[in-house]
Amino acid sequence: MNNLLKKILFIDLIKGLLITFKTIFTTPVTIRYPKQKRPLEDGFRGRHAFVRDPETGKERCVACTKCAQVCPSQCIYIDYSINPETGARVLTKYEIDALRCIFCGYCEEACPVNAIVLTEYFEYASYTREENYFNRDRLLNNWDEFIGQYERKEYLNKFWYLPGIGRGRLSVGKRQPNPIIRREESQ
Amino acid sequence: MGETEIEKVSDTTFVLQMGPHHPATHGVLKLLCEFEGERVINIKPDVGYLHRGVEKLSESKTYPGAMTLTDRLDYISSMTNNIGYCLAVERLMGIEPPPRAKFIRTMVSEMTRLSSHLLWLATHALDIGAMTVFLYAFREREQILQFFEKICGARLTVSYPRIGGVRVDIKEHVLDEIYKFMDLMLIRVDEYETLLTENRIWIARTRGVGVIAPEDAVLLGLTGPALRGSGVYYDIRKQIPYDAYSEIDFEVPLGEKGDTYDRYLCRIREMRQSVLIVKQCIEKMPEGKILSDKSPDIDLPHQAKRKIEPGDSLWNGFIAFSEEKQEIMPKGEIYSAIEAPKGELGFYIVSDGSGRPYRMRVRAPSFIHISAIPKLCEGHLLADVIAIIGTLDIVMGEADR
Numbered sequence: 200m201n202n203l204l205k206k207i208l209f210i211d212l213i214k215g216l217l218i219t220f221k222t223i224f225t226t227p228v229t230i231r232y233p234k235q236k237r238p239l240e241d242g243f244r245g246r247h248a249f250v251r252d253p254e255t256g257k258e259r260c261v262a263c264t265k266c267a268q269v270c271p272s273q274c275i276y277i278d279y280s281i282n283p284e285t286g287a288r289v290l291t292k293y294e295i296d297a298l299r300c301i302f303c304g305y306c307e308e309a310c311p312v313n314a315i316v317l318t319e320y321f322e323y324a325s326y327t328r329e330e331n332y333f334n335r336d337r338l339l340n341n342w343d344e345f346i347g348q349y350e351r352k353e354y355l356n357k358f359w360y361l362p363g364i365g366r367g368r369l370s371v372g373k374r375q376p377n378p379i380i381r382r383e384e385s386q
Numbered sequence: 387m388g389e390t391e392i393e394k395v396s397d398t399t400f401v402l403q404m405g406p407h408h409p410a411t412h413g414v415l416k417l418l419c420e421f422e423g424e425r426v427i428n429i430k431p432d433v434g435y436l437h438r439g440v441e442k443l444s445e446s447k448t449y450p451g452a453m454t455l456t457d458r459l460d461y462i463s464s465m466t467n468n469i470g471y472c473l474a475v476e477r478l479m480g481i482e483p484p485p486r487a488k489f490i491r492t493m494v495s496e497m498t499r500l501s502s503h504l505l506w507l508a509t510h511a512l513d514i515g516a517m518t519v520f521l522y523a524f525r526e527r528e529q530i531l532q533f534f535e536k537i538c539g540a541r542l543t544v545s546y547p548r549i550g551g552v553r554v555d556i557k558e559h560v561l562d563e564i565y566k567f568m569d570l571m572l573i574r575v576d577e578y579e580t581l582l583t584e585n586r587i588w589i590a591r592t593r594g595v596g597v598i599a600p601e602d603a604v605l606l607g608l609t610g611p612a613l614r615g616s617g618v619y620y621d622i623r624k625q626i627p628y629d630a631y632s633e634i635d636f637e638v639p640l641g642e643k644g645d646t647y648d649r650y651l652c653r654i655r656e657m658r659q660s661v662l663i664v665k666q667c668i669e670k671m672p673e674g675k676i677l678s679d680k681s682p683d684i685d686l687p688h689q690a691k692r693k694i695e696p697g698d699s700l701w702n703g704f705i706a707f708s709e710e711k712q713e714i715m716p717k718g719e720i721y722s723a724i725e726a727p728k729g730e731l732g733f734y735i736v737s738d739g740s741g742r743p744y745r746m747r748v749r750a751p752s753f754i755h756i757s758a759i760p761k762l763c764e765g766h767l768l769a770d771v772i773a774i775i776g777t778l779d780i781v782m783g784e785a786d787r
Contacts, residue, residue: 206586210584211584211585211586212585212586214580214584215518215580215581215582215585218577218580218581219518222522228525228528239535240532240535240536240539241536242538242539242554243535243539243540244539244540269448269450269451269684270451271447271451271452271454271455301454301543302540302543303454303543303545304539304540304545304553305450305451305454305545305684308553308684309684317539357539357554358553358554361553361554361555362555363486363555363674363675363676363677364551364675364676364677365675365677365679368679368683
């Protein structure tokens with residue numbers, strides 16, 4: 200009897216409609232994307248960049264080729280020569296094909312000197328393929344572009360400092376990394 | 387007769403090709419349906435439109451590298467795919483992740499279950515004609531994806547776990563936010579239920595549609611909520627507990643009749659259980675390490691390195707191949723399964739001692755569920771076929787691999 204009454208009075212449908220009616224008065228959850236932007240979370244894996252070391256003004260890469268080895272999509276191409284006097288490796292070519300990249304972040308995790316990062320910059324769609332084929336200068340340029348619009352003072356990537364992992368198995372650069380401090384723009 | 391043809395029963399029937407670009411087939415599934423009037427006589431699913439060769443590709447990647455491919459199997463619940471793969475490799479190597487990593491993994495896999503069920507609810511309801519649930523479910527799913535971004539930096543292709551633990555630790559304030567959101571989630575699930583559970587249109591479209599008896603469901607190899615909807619108690623989280631599930635109290639919801647409505651109720655109740663599991667995980671989460679000391683390095687070589695001395699001709703090359711093969715991974719084979727949101731997701735890995743899997747096979751629940759479509763659709767109308775595809779929760783990225 201009760202069920203019949205409920206059916207005649209459309210109780211089930213009215214209950215549902217009440218919820219949709221209530222939702223009219225809530226604030227919208229959508230944003231007007233190109234004008235409004237959602238703040239990105241710390242450690243977002245976006246466009247690649249080479250960290251410009253504040254001390255030397257150059258990239259930090261030591262050409263160990265670990266990133267090229269771990270890359271699952273094999274989109275990093277490295278070449279290096281050896282300085283005959285010191286025996287150190289000198290980076291001669293470093294290229295990333297961003298169109299092949301799958302943004303897993305293995306490269307920045309494997310990098311022993313925290314040279315390569317995936318920055319929080321994601322709007323880099325282009326009309327040509329060449330624009331997303333980054334060489335060494337473009338990677339450094341990407342970093343300048345990113346750090347220029349970065350809002351906080353210190354930058355410490357999530358994959359540079361890995362608490363909870365045995366210190367012994369991390370490279371020296373990962374054990375106690377120094378955050379990059381942004382210089383003031385008043386200069 | 388080719389693969390894409392169907393043998394007609396009589397001249398009065400009519401063959402309809404549904405898909406591969408039909409919006410209600412949840413991807414690129416093609417169904418060859420034979421109708422008499424509007425009643426289904428025969429259905430032949432045709433899969434393979436999204437084949438990318440994940441199993442073969444993983445033979446050319448190292449063990450950590452192959453994990454990134456599993457993201458792309460069931461792309462709406464990539465976290466559980468990663469965990470299933472990592473668990474298989476861990477069992478092969480005989481290592482165990484530390485307790486904190488176990489609780490983190492349990493928590494994120496239940497969050498994935500929530501997001502996967504929300505997407506299922508949204509699209510299933512949209513197929514049947516309830517537009518509003520779609521909008522509400524996506525609102526909550528968006529928040530879960532934002533939590534994934536906070537945890538690991540990516541929303542969909544997370545690559546978060548690692549063989550022997552997880553890659554990065556979760557900060558305390560993120561855990562607090564997740565805990566708060568879970569309270570909200572319980573209210574939201576009630577809202578979805580108010581919109582659908584008693585709704586007469588919803589009941590008319592789902593009650594008695596796609597009924598499958600428990601015996602048939604077992605014989606067809608259904609797993610997950612599709613099997614539990616028929617009342618069979620089978621949940622790998624309870625039967626073969628992995629990660630931290632053995633330390634957590636939760637119930638396994640079961641259906642009775644095995645129709646679309648029961649499977650819907652099953653999944654809704656599962657969402658509530660998931661919320662409780664996530665809360666328990668956060669409450670019980672211990673401090674400590676997140677990666678086992680025995681876990682392989684992320685830059686695992688694919689073959690053993692020879693000891694190289696300066697002056698050697700191979701000194702310049704990073705990887706030198708040794709003449710006598712040293713073992714990087716233990717030899718052997720393993721099958722390990724987890725309870726993914728869709729059903730039993732199994733990984734079968736054969737190792738020959740090198741740093742790459744010799745063979746990897748994925749037991750994908752979606753692929754096996756597709757084989758149940760002809761049985762479930764017997765004698766139903768064309769409109770019910772849509773409801774049945776929806777209720778099985780198929781993702782073609784996983785079925786075609």
